[in-house]
Amino acid sequence: MNTPQPKTDLKNLTQEQLVGFVESLGQPAFRGRQLLAWIYKPGITDFAQMTDLAKEFRAILAETATMSRFDDAQVECSRDGAVKFAFRLEDGQLIESVLIPEEDRTTLCVSSQVGCAMGCDFCLTGTMGFIRNLTTAEIINQVCAVRDWALAHDRAPLTNLVFMGMGEPLANLAHLLDAIAILTEQRGLDFSNRRITVSTCGLVPQMQQLGDLTDVNLAVSLHAANDAVRGRLMPINKRYPLAQLIEACRTYRQKRRKRIMFEYTLLEGINDSDADAGQLADLLRGVPCKINLLAVNPAGNPAYKSPGQDRILRFQRILRDRGYTVFIRQSRGEDIAAACGQLAGKGWEETVAGKDGEVDGRADGCSEVSPLSP
Ligand code: SF4
Structure with a gap:
């Protein structure tokens, strides 16, 4: 048979x-x-x-x-306008995506894996460990589902995508590349490469492949300006130390002619001193870049504390005085555990398990379990 x-x-x-x-x-x-x-x-x-x-x-x-699709999601709306979507996958795993509306753009933060193997010490997703890679369809379906939700609930359409959700996107490179091809194909989802950013903790060979095969923006999670501190915060630094990482950034930039975005999470007493800012300025000398500073979210690891606003501003000032473009990024969606380093796919289980999947379709689309389109 x-x-x-x-x-x-x-x-x-x-x-x-x-x-x-x-x-x-x-x-x-x-x-x-x-x-x-x-x-x-x-x-x-x-x-x-x-x-x-x-x-x-x-x-x-x-x-x-x-043609697979996510039919429904747990949708939580933050007081600050961010919206978190939890999607249940066919094998029962949960992933999360976060919509971040701003004045001039609407960005979706997309997940690429269930859990993450990289084990960054300040990140809640890292504590889950690695469960599995998402398929291309599971990456794409986050975008399709949120696009349809926005259409159905009269929200601004998606303009930008950032691969900064759960997982290390470059550790799932094959599916990421196929997803980018579909996202940027005119007959597909028709996003411009300029509006897609892939964030990595520093997988050097895969960064080079991404640069060779696509034209998207690159963001690099740096979080320290010397190997001793970075190695303690981010185990990947032992495999690809800073000198190698920064050299790969230079090459990426030369091919793409785009500025690299460096993400730097400030941890009180660990990487936030004047000397750290000076060391960071030295490290990035000659790399056309922008720097995003972000105060740590203690949800990832309560051992880390956020520096005060004065310290953050001083850190920014030192870098600006050395000629860098530096932004202080406000974490969005903290009240719904949607901020950076807070995604851990727990929301659905906590709020839905006892409710038997009950659908509560509020008109604004912010419901415990919401159909994504009527
Ligand atoms: S910060 Fe990113 S790479 Fe590091 S553990 Fe969290 S999800 Fe993984």
Whole structure:
């Protein structure tokens, strides 16, 4: 007896792969491009809706393929406007994405893994350990789901994507690259490369591959200006020490002609002194960059405390006096555990387990479990 072949999830496929897929079904290449445009149109959930494809082809697709999607999510809205989405995956794992509306843009912070193997000492996701990589479809479906939620609830459309959610994106490089191809494809989700930022804790070889294969922005989590402190905070520094990391940033920048964004979380008494600021200025000399300073969120590890505002401003001043562009980033969504370093996929279990998946569809879309579109 023949066991039926599992259906292909088309959300896992780039345009090129989709063309290969339709050709394997005896169809011409242009059908693959047509199909891609249908898959990413809002509201398309069924092959029957793809009215310019032949009926027979639609029937074959229904037999051989699926288009996965997240139907609902736990949606929590912060007082400061950030919105956190918790999505349940097919195997029961939870991932989170955070929407951050600002005056001139609306950014979605996207997850790339369940948990994270990198073990940064101040990060709650790191304490989960590594569970698994997300598939391309699971990365893409976060974007599609939040796009549809924003449309259905009269919110500003997504303009920017940052891979700064759960996980180290460059540790899931193959799926990340396919996801970027779909996100930037005009017939796909049509984001400009300029509006996509991938953040890494410093996986040097993968940074080089990302630079060779895409044109997206790079953010590097630095958090210390010398190997002794960085090695204590971020185990990855033992594999790729600062000299190697900064050299890789220079190369990335030379290829892309874009400024690198360095993220620096300030931890009281650990990396926030005047000397640390001076050392950071020396380290980044000659690297065209912007620096984001962020006070630590103690939810990740209560051993770390945030410096006072005066100290943060002084740290910024020292760097600015040395000619750097330095922003102080305000953490968003702290009241709903959506801020940097707070994502750990726990919200759904805590608030929904006793409620049997009850749907509470508030008009503003901020519900315990909310359908993503009507
Ligand atoms: S900061 Fe990023 S790389 Fe480090 S443990 Fe957390 S999720 Fe992983």
